Amino acid sequence: MTKFIEVDALQEVKSSKDIQALTFVLFGATGDLAKRKLFPALYNLFLAEKLPNSFSVIGLGRREWSHEFFHSKIEESLRTYARKDVQEDSLQDFLNHFQYSPLDVTDKSAYKRLQTHIEDREIELNIPGNRLFYLAVDPNLVEVITENLHASGLNQTSGWRRLVVEKPFGTDLKSAQQLNKKLSEAFDEMEIYRIDHYLGKPMVQNLASLVFANPALASLLDLKQIANVQITASETVGVETRAAYYDNAGAIRDMVQNHLLQLVMMTALHLPENITAEEIGNKKIEVIESLKPIEKEDAHKHVIRGQYRAGEVLDTPVIGYLDEPGVPENSMNDTYFAARLHIDNPVWGEIPFYIRTGKRLDQKSTRIVFEFKKQKRALIPAEELVPNLLTLEINPSEGISLKLNIKEPSSERFKPTCINFKTNTDDQSDAYELLLFDAMLGNATFFAHWDEVELSWKWIQPLLEAFENNLLPLHTYPAGSTGPEAADELLKSNNFKWW
Numbered sequence: 001m002t003k004f005i006e007v008d009a010l011q012e013v014k015s016s017k018d019i020q021a022l023t024f025v026l027f028g029a030t031g032d033l034a035k036r037k038l039f040p041a042l043y044n045l046f047l048a049e050k051l052p053n054s055f056s057v058i059g060l061g062r063r064e065w066s067h068e069f070f071h072s073k074i075e076e077s078l079r080t081y082a083r084k085d086v087q088e089d090s091l092q093d094f095l096n097h098f099q100y101s102p103l104d105v106t107d108k109s110a111y112k113r114l115q116t117h118i119e120d121r122e123i124e125l126n127i128p129g130n131r132l133f134y135l136a137v138d139p140n141l142v143e144v145i146t147e148n149l150h151a152s153g154l155n156q157t158s159g160w161r162r163l164v165v166e167k168p169f170g171t172d173l174k175s176a177q178q179l180n181k182k183l184s185e186a187f188d189e190m191e192i193y194r195i196d197h198y199l200g201k202p203m204v205q206n207l208a209s210l211v212f213a214n215p216a217l218a219s220l221l222d223l224k225q226i227a228n229v230q231i232t233a234s235e236t237v238g239v240e241t242r243a244a245y246y247d248n249a250g251a252i253r254d255m256v257q258n259h260l261l262q263l264v265m266m267t268a269l270h271l272p273e274n275i276t277a278e279e280i281g282n283k284k285i286e287v288i289e290s291l292k293p294i295e296k297e298d299a300h301k302h303v304i305r306g307q308y309r310a311g312e313v314l315d316t317p318v319i320g321y322l323d324e325p326g327v328p329e330n331s332m333n334d335t336y337f338a339a340r341l342h343i344d345n346p347v348w349g350e351i352p353f354y355i356r357t358g359k360r361l362d363q364k365s366t367r368i369v370f371e372f373k374k375q376k377r378a379l380i381p382a383e384e385l386v387p388n389l390l391t392l393e394i395n396p397s398e399g400i401s402l403k404l405n406i407k408e409p410s411s412e413r414f415k416p417t418c419i420n421f422k423t424n425t426d427d428q429s430d431a432y433e434l435l436l437f438d439a440m441l442g443n444a445t446f447f448a449h450w451d452e453v454e455l456s457w458k459w460i461q462p463l464l465e466a467f468e469n470n471l472l473p474l475h476t477y478p479a480g481s482t483g484p485e486a487a488d489e490l491l492k493s494n495n496f497k498w499w
């Protein structure tokens with residue numbers, strides 16, 4: 001069941017007054033996500049006065065850190081990754097909210113110590129028992145942490161309690177279902193926030209309102225005129241230091257099951273009407289339910305998987321996937337995924353959706369492109385015209401552009417010309433800021449609900465099996481390219497190309 005608070009999803013975020021005093025229990029406080037995203041997001045919320053005066057963050061990890069050392073790590077993170085300059089005069093005020101406690105999550109007895117720590121701080125800072133447990137840890141630890149939170153009674157509190165779980169949620173359909181069952185023994189569905197940071201990206205959050213607020217755009221997006229929709233999430237980075245996780249996950253679990261399918265849902269749901277917060281969840285479920293299954297025997301017709309070889313990315317030579325530290329030399333893991341999907345409902349009918357993602361590609365870009373049908377009348381030779389494209393750029397820059405054919409002055413020729421609108425993102429909250437704020441507020445609109453996650457795994461499962469049974473080739477592509485040539489063929493067979 002979906003859950004929402006009584007706010008319009010499209011409303012601007014509120015202020016700190018809307019968030020009750022709380023304890024933020026951060027599992028994985030010594031890890032990469034905390035350093036790169038969570039501390040900077042909390043800091044930006046603090047500077048924007050969107051945190052309550054009374055809040056306590058208890059950081060956890062196995063490392064034997066002191067509170068002071070923890071503070072120095074947070075400070076380092078803010079100086080490296082925060083969107084805004086560190087304000088020297090208030091930095092210590094911010095850090096004073098944080099304390100650290102070494103804890104091995106598999107050690108049941110340690111949770112009693114944690115409970116005392118949390119309660120002491122609640123008394124000291126006058127915090128009612130509102131507790132947000134944020135699990136920034138390997139997915140394999142989520143179950144044991146939840147079990148121990150339950151067994152120790154830490155989740156039985158006089159205030160509200162919420163559990164924020166990072167993606168990927170499980171590793172396949174069965175494990176996700178088992179995990180969900182376990183979580184629901186300790187928390188109600190209303191209290192579980194499955195975070196997918198693509199849902200926190202401002203352009204994604206605004207998709208629903210964009211068309212409604214702009215009748216011109218709404219009339220442009222007449223579905224009868226759309227030839228196809230393309231969703232791209234390309235990255236220049238490689239596997240970095242994450243081989244242990246990534247070589248088991250691959251692009252299919254790391255990006256497709258969650259981020260890309262969420263983008264498909266968000267893109268397909270919004271046309272053509274205004275949508276309330278509650279309807280967003282329901283419509284997303286309708287979309288994912290309508291996604292035509294691809295049977296594993298047919299996967300080779302609709303799906304391309306690839307792995308990068310050595311090459312040059314942004315003028316720098318880089319090694320191939322198989323030479324990356326921690327990657328087995330015979331790994332068949334996918335670092336690239338592309339597919340052709342169909343949403344089998346009256347709205348989207350025959351319009352194909354193409355999705356693709358990959359590491360070590362030529363550029364970092366997340367975007368959605370609507371390609372319009374070509375002019376059918378023969379007044380202008382078709383080869384002189386490019387299809388009109390409406391592009392929504394999501395990341396790293398944000399904006400909207402429309403590609404048109406404009407006649408060059410003093411010539412009979414047409415030139416493809418883009419009308420661009422770039423959002424000024426300098427002062428814009430980032431995905432984790434928006435999502436952390438919502439989790440603390442109790443607004444689950446932009447979190448992945450269980451139904452969506454389960455339906456996404458159901459759709460993905462035959463493809464996982466096709467990959468495991470090697471029912472489709474693993475293509476290679478040079479680092480710095482746009483991906484395997486076979487991915488171009490996927491579109492060519494329908495007379496399209498990637499944009």
Ligand SMILES: NC(=O)C1=CN([C@@H]2O[C@H](COP(=O)(O)OP(=O)(O)OC[C@H]3O[C@@H](n4cnc5c(N)ncnc54)[C@H](OP(=O)(O)O)[C@@H]3O)[C@@H](O)[C@H]2O)C=CC1
Pocket residue numbers: 027028029030031032033034036060061062063103104105106135136137138139141166167168197
């Ligand atoms: N990094 C990123 O950019 C992103 C990460 N994510 C997700 O966030 C989650 C965390 O990722 P990331 O931060 O990169 O991972 P890291 O490996 O960097 O961090 C893992 C954290 O888990 C802690 N940990 C591991 N084992 C135990 C244990 N037995 N007891 C207590 N703590 C333990 C580690 O602490 P210690 O070593 O001190 O025990 C560390 O703080 C993953 O689910 C990932 O998919 C999602 C989006 C982006």
Ligand SMILES: O=C1O[C@H](COP(=O)(O)O)[C@@H](O)[C@H](O)[C@H]1O
Pocket residue numbers: 197235237254255366395
């Ligand atoms: O969740 C993940 O996302 C990042 C890409 O995120 P973005 O916001 O930079 O587009 C990806 O690099 C990582 O592998 C994956 O775990």
